[in-house]
Amino acid sequence: MQYKRHFSHKRTSFVRQPAQGRKFTKAPQRVQFDPSRFVNKAAKPQEVAVFTPTHRFADFPIDEALKRAIAAKGYTLPTPIQDQAITPILGGRDIVGIAQTGTGKTAAFLIPLIHKVRHDPDAQVLIVVPTRELAAQISEELVAFTAGMKIFSVCCVGGISIGAQMYALRRRNQFVIGTPGRLKDLIERGKIKLAEFQTIVLDEADRMLDMGFIRDMRFVMAGMPSPRHTLFFSATLSPEVEGLIKDFLHNPVRVQIANRRTAEHISQDVVQIPRGADKLAVLHDLLIQPGFDKVLVFGRTKHGVERLSKNLVARGFKAESIHGNKTQNRRQKALSLFKQDHVQILVATDVAARGLDINGVSHVINYDLPATHDDYIHRIGRTGRAGKPGKALTFVG
Numbered sequence: 001m002q003y004k005r006h007f008s009h010k011r012t013s014f015v016r017q018p019a020q021g022r023k024f025t026k027a028p029q030r031v032q033f034d035p036s037r038f039v040n041k042a043a044k045p046q047e048v049a050v051f052t053p054t055h056r057f058a059d060f061p062i063d064e065a066l067k068r069a070i071a072a073k074g075y076t077l078p079t080p081i082q083d084q085a086i087t088p089i090l091g092g093r094d095i096v097g098i099a100q101t102g103t104g105k106t107a108a109f110l111i112p113l114i115h116k117v118r119h120d121p122d123a124q125v126l127i128v129v130p131t132r133e134l135a136a137q138i139s140e141e142l143v144a145f146t147a148g149m150k151i152f153s154v155c156c157v158g159g160i161s162i163g164a165q166m167y168a169l170r171r172r173n174q175f176v177i178g179t180p181g182r183l184k185d186l187i188e189r190g191k192i193k194l195a196e197f198q199t200i201v202l203d204e205a206d207r208m209l210d211m212g213f214i215r216d217m218r219f220v221m222a223g224m225p226s227p228r229h230t231l232f233f234s235a236t237l238s239p240e241v242e243g244l245i246k247d248f249l250h251n252p253v254r255v256q257i258a259n260r261r262t263a264e265h266i267s268q269d270v271v272q273i274p275r276g277a278d279k280l281a282v283l284h285d286l287l288i289q290p291g292f293d294k295v296l297v298f299g300r301t302k303h304g305v306e307r308l309s310k311n312l313v314a315r316g317f318k319a320e321s322i323h324g325n326k327t328q329n330r331r332q333k334a335l336s337l338f339k340q341d342h343v344q345i346l347v348a349t350d351v352a353a354r355g356l357d358i359n360g361v362s363h364v365i366n367y368d369l370p371a372t373h374d375d376y377i378h379r380i381g382r383t384g385r386a387g388k389p390g391k392a393l394t395f396v397g
Helices: 064-072 080-090 105-119 132-145 162-168 180-188 205-210 214-223 239-248 279-287 302-314 328-339 373-380
Strands: 012-015 030-033 095-098 125-128 153-156 175-178 199-202 229-234 253-256 266-272 295-298 319-322 345-348 363-366 390-396
Touching: 064 105, 064 132, 080 095, 080 105, 080 253, 095 105, 105 125, 105 132, 105 199, 105 229, 125 180, 125 214, 132 153, 132 175, 132 328, 153 162, 153 180, 162 180, 175 180, 180 214, 199 214, 205 214, 205 229, 205 239, 214 239, 229 239, 279 302, 279 390, 302 319, 302 345, 319 328, 328 345, 363 373, 373 390
Parallel strands: 095 229, 095 253, 125 175, 125 199, 153 175, 199 229, 266 390, 295 345, 295 363, 319 345, 363 390
Antiparallel strands: 012 030
């Protein structure tokens, strides 16, 4: 392919740009990227040590109806985070879970919390997440676990009618799931009364920090009763995250699942864009190659992502886009079309870099450079899921 080659190992400086939805209080800083970090030949599949859990789902002291729901989903053995987190959560302990998307952490907190509300008629749980898509995904998983249990929930996110959410909140919901901005709005309108919630889950806390939601997070936590039950999940453990743990949690149990910073089974390479070359034409030539069956393309800005998606459609590709300027219904429709293989390409800002579980992504293409290497790791983690091979390409030039 004429546009593709390995880069030399020289260091190249790029200007940091805010990703989708992020709010920076400081001026953008220059970040050094080494293009060689975008190059990795996938290792041959190797025998992976089989994790032997301490528990089976049938062993946990949880509601029998919940056990049947877990079995109906085909779950028998817990993942590492589930194995280590469910028991302390059932015991009412605060918990810090350090684990990336795809490790089963949603079920790790939903299962014990569903048990909790089944056996405590006054229990109410607030789940705070950084993106609309992640909120919708957790809401769907909750509904699947609680079918027939008369457990009520509401998903409160931007991009859709706040009126419908306000109406749903008139009923007592055992679970309220939402993004910080919309939750704050509903709290200020008196539709969510924080004093009624004894349990809070902060999921993808590091991502909420990145997106500038720290004030909203502190606003929510300040309105919660004390003592409370706090569950805190993050993919990374930075000094800023440690500061939140110190401020928000009391004597927490720590569960840390080992992460491979760059998955060995993801083949990574760079695509050099020659001076004066048409970047869109380079992308076109890649997308018509065999094997580019389900491609997630990352751009930096909302407008750029939308423009790229429309340009791809004009060239005859089946493409959709996800970014902050689209309504939630349109974002969910685009995501569903991509998940169900009705479109070949999903063009997205970093709103799709974390939290989303999409099967079968053949390629991740960084059309625009990520802001940080952590963002790069999260982006390419959308391919090569469940130990399957994946490919990631980064445009540089």
